[in-house]
Amino acid sequence: MEGHPKEGAMKTISRMGRPQRRDRLVRERVHDPYRAREKPTEPARCPACKVAWHKGRWQWADDSLQDARAELCPACRRVRDAAPAGLLTIEGWFVPEHKEEIVGLVRRCEENERSTHPLNRIMSVREEGNTLEVSTTDIHLPRRIGEALAKAYDGRLSFHYAPEDYFLRVDWRRDV
DSSP states (O other): OTTOTTTTOOEEEOTTSOEEEOOOOOOOOOOOTTSOSSOOOSSEEOTTTOOEEETTEEEOOOGGGTTSEEOOOHHHHHHHHTOOSEEEEEESTHHHHTHHHHHHHHHHHHHHHHHHOTTOOEEEEEEETTEEEEEESSSHHHHHHHHHHHHHHOOEEEEEEETTTTEEEEEEEOOO
16 A cells, blocks of 8 residues: 555654544644734834844844835734733732822833833833723733732732733732
8 A cells, every 4th residue: 555645744642542633734823913924024123112033033123224115013013902911900909099109100110121121011001090091002011010910019910811802801900
C-alpha cells in the first residue's frame, strides 16, 4: 500500500484507545478584532499618535521614520470608534476622598505600561458620584491598574472577561 495518503500520517492513541490524527492544521483564532489580520507594510507611522510599525511591531520611534507610510494604529482606531477593549470601574465611598491619589496611580500605571507597549492606553476617565470609570485600548492595562489599586488600597477586585468580544471588565470597590 505504498503511497496511500494516510500511510505517513502522524497518529497517537486518544484516551478512548482510538487512533487520532495529529497532522491537521488548526486555524489560528484571531482574538482582537482591531489587530490587523496581516502585518502592515514597513515602515508605517500612525499620523495621530506618531507610533511606528517597525521591525514587526508597533513601537515608539525616532524621527528617522518621518517618511513612513501613514497608517492608523489599532489603539487610535479604537479611540476613533469609541470601542474600548477594557473598562475599569473604581467605586465606593473611599473614591471621592482619595480621587486625586487614585487618578495619579491610574496615570502612572498607564505611563509605565505605555513606555514599552505603545498600544496600551487610557481612552477616557469619567467621574460620576462615587465612581470613576476608566476605558482602555487593550485588556491588560485595566487589570494592571486594578491590581495596583488593590495592592495600594486593599478593596475588592474582580475580573469579567468576554473572549468573544475581546473585552475585559475590571471592578475595584472600597467603601471604608
